[in-house]
Amino acid sequence: MDNKREIFGWSMYDWANSAFSTTVATTFLGPYLDTLAKAQGGTVNFLGLQIEGAAFFPFCVSISVILQVLFLPILGTIADYSNLKKPMMLLFAYTGAAATLLLFLVQGNLIVLGGFLFILANLAFGAAIVFYNAFLPDIANPDRRDSVSSQGFAFGYIGGGVLLLLNLILINWMEDKALAVRISLASAGIWWLVFTYLFPQQRLIQREPAQSLPEGESYLAHSLKQLKITLKELWQKYPKTLRYLVAYLIYNDGIQTVIVVSTLFAAGELGIPIQTLVLVVLMIQFVASGGAFIFNLLAGRIGAKNSIMFNLVIWVGLLIYAYGFLFTTAQFWVLGALVALVLGGSQALSRSLFSQMIPENREAEYFSFYEISERGTSWIGPAVFGLAVQITGTQRIAILSLIIFFAVGLVLLYFTNVKQAITDVGNEVPAVI
Secondary structure, eight states, X not given: OOOHHHHHHHHHHHHHHHHIIIIIIIIIHHHHHHHHHHHTTSEEEETTEEEEHHHHHHHHHHHHHHHHHHHHHHHHHHHHTSSOHHHHHHHHHHXXXXXXXXXXXXXXXXXXXXXXXXXXXXXXXXXXXXXXXXXXXXXXXXXXXHHHHHHHHHHHHXXXXXXXXXXXXXXXXXXXXXXXXXXXXXXXXXXXXXXXHHTHHHHOOOOOOSXXXXXXXXXXXXXXXXHHHHHXXXXXXXXXXXXXXXXXXXXXXXXXXXXXXHHHHHHHHSOOOHHHHHHXXXXXXXXXXXXXXXXXXXXXXXXXXXXXXXXXXXXXXXHHHHHHHOOSHHXXXXXXXXXXXXXXHXXXXXXXXXXXXXXXXXXXXXXXXXXXXXXXXXXXXXXXXXXXXXXHSOSHHHHHHTHHHHHHHHHHHHTOOHHXXXXXXXXXXXXXX
């Protein structure tokens, strides 16, 4: 454990896949599909439904996560009972990268194709992250998990930012902006594929599973049985871990919705051009990497739980500011900087804290539940936001609805006894939690 070469290779997967989160999910695809929809009359015919252009992308996010709810827990169980954790991570990483690369083909009236490719890519993104997160207990001791998790997120923000900077240069250089956006979308797939091959594939070590598949059972059948056992186990034996997981799913739903709809809001409500949006998102990437380290230092003093709670209070304040006081480009820059500071900390500490509260040798299985609402995979928030846009025709009202996610998550986290949760699963309690 604590193999520096493997930890670096693990962290570089965040560098690889964050290009998808930053370039595709956060910056370009939503506004691009909305622009295509406006050119076709303002709505999208999706499976027989007429959907507003601004609501189409959030609905695609929701669909992809509903699919994750169905599949990820089963995949996690299979990984814990086989030596397929690394191969399955790579399989889904390369599938997501390929689907992202194919987004280059989306133009004209191919809006629905763009939606389907994104759903596939986001589903694969979430599946690969399940196995990626499950490596954390393998590579880092309990007292180092906050710092290793923070390093992974910091690498991700920087890697996503570097590609976004290159795409910004491309967009400013090319006269055909639509083509530049399509190249940028495809570049995220290439980035994801190349850096996954160079680092995680070469450096991560596949360990033998501590548990073997019972004789006469298939992986699928046993995974379904184990899924039922795990849900019962969470409810009866580890209720504090379950409470933390529910709290995380709720407040992270709010975080992911803010990430997904921020550029849509800025473009639709404030009229900010795409070049400026890319600059703001680029700034967020680099500031967020510092935010992850800052909150890691804070967690070393007051504990991860208290640091996350402080972080959520700031999120509520930022949403109130966005609703009532955000009207200019300069104000959007200020909001973006503040969001960046809390974004890295909330995600890195949430992951490392959860890794302390799950049974040993069951990491992939438990992280599959965790991943259901991880980066870019929330579903209730985007659905609520999309529904508000569909009904009211304005995105500003939808911003207010997101406060409830942070408030409820904060209350649940406050009443979670983290130390007891770690003890209940038989893990070592870190010096500061």
